[in-house]
Amino acid sequence: MSGRPRLAFLGLGWIGRHRLEAIHHAGRAGIAMLCDPSTDAVASASALVPAAMTGTTMDDILARADDLDGVVIASPSALHASQSIAALEAGLAVFCQKPLGRNAPETRAVVAAARAADRLLAVDLSYRHTAAMQAIRPLLQQGDLGEIFAVDLTFHNAYGPDKPWFYDARLSGGGCVIDLGVHLVDLALWCLDGQRVTGVTAQLFAGGRPLPHRTGDDAAAVEDFAAVTLTLEKGTVVRLACSWKLPAGRDAVIGAAFYGTGGGAAMRNLGGSFYDFTAERFDGTAAQALASPPDDWGGRAATDWAARLADGAGFDPDCERLVTLAEVLDRIYAGGVDVREQARPGTVD
Structure with missing residues (x-):
């Protein structure tokens, strides 16, 4: 797609709310839906974008997928991979907090889903943008x-x-x-x-x-x-x-x-x-x-993703680096053993 993408936000804690505000103020995307299990968090975010639809779960977002172009995910880590895959398979671009997966197999599955759907996938590796x-x-x-x-x-x-x-x-x-x-x-x-x-x-x-x-x-x-x-x-x-x-x-x-x-x-x-x-x-x-400071870098990864989505970007082959990064972390947790074909607990099948 190109133009002004319609975004849903899943997870409206501190970091999710910060990325919401950054994208909203950048003006390259519309905030169409706000979701969080906390009704207080949703109510607080709704004050910024009162016209947005509201919900509590990814299922609420998927039910309105035809009215959306992308989702920003800031939920607990255990949910990142499955929620990202569900969104991508529904045709939505994804911007997710790190880690994208708890291990390399989970991460690889998300990247494969983005490739298959030809949807823009990015992770909030924000220090790149300082x-x-x-x-x-x-x-x-x-x-x-x-x-x-x-x-x-x-x-x-x-x-x-x-x-x-x-x-x-x-x-x-x-x-x-x-x-x-x-x-x-x-x-x-x-x-x-x-x-x-x-x-x-x-x-x-x-x-x-x-x-x-x-x-x-x-x-x-x-x-x-x-x-x-x-x-x-x-x-x-x-x-x-x-x-x-x-x-x-x-x-x-x-x-x-x-x-x-x-x-x-x-x-x-x-x-x-x-x-x-x-x-x-x-x-x-x-x-x-x-x-040197000041440098308001915290939301740049999110606003960059929203801008690329607005410009019509699909799958970005550079996100294959996310799999490599996850493989390195798996090796760290294994004490140096190469575990690229080995799943730690929580693998997405």
Whole structure:
């Protein structure tokens, strides 16, 4: 389709409401339907778009699929894959919160459904859209930093999620890696031309104690700290550290640093902020500023999807990267074992 797409929103908690407001204010799509099990959440969102239809579940959206062009999904992780597939099979484009699936088989099934339906699918990997990463990626793509041999990724959150399902791997897919680390692993693979991951080592902890790796129907415990090393096909070493509830002395420590034979570059958060980032280019001991706050980046992934949908975009082959990303996470959870053909609990058949 082209023109002004009609969108439904499923899940109107904090992040769903934020993406609703971003798309509404961008003006490239119409907000046609609001759905959430909480009548209070629906009522609050309806104040912004009073003409929108309302409902509570994906079934309500599917019943009105002929009146819609796409759906924005911000429901609990366990529902993402099945809801996305249902929407795509009904002919709706999908913008989904991460993770798209709790494992690679779920993710692969959603991407296959998008391909079969020729519908635009995107996931809210929002850090790609920060001004900081938009400044750094071209340096890497153009070879300005030489051969990249090391990448350091950090995402420590002094808090943990406030909903119980996050702490059950059968519902969430995992802990801090799939919740936070996914953003930074995505950035590394996205910036480095999707290089194949040839090696994975991972140490996962829960409450300060090592957590056994999962390869099948294992315990539902999730990690709150992870130290991961990925080796890429060109020899680049990527180190990831991420956590929930780490006593870091500030709300958050977030960064992605790239080091090459011709220099380095890094994005870092300022003062423990979850939202304010700088980007710098390094040459020996010298640093050059590339980007700094303010930068209202949080809704850009959603508004970009809505704009592409308005322009008539169908299936985007780039979303195949989502499967690769999920495969890497599965290998992390398996402690480095290649589990691309192995499903963790919750596989969509």
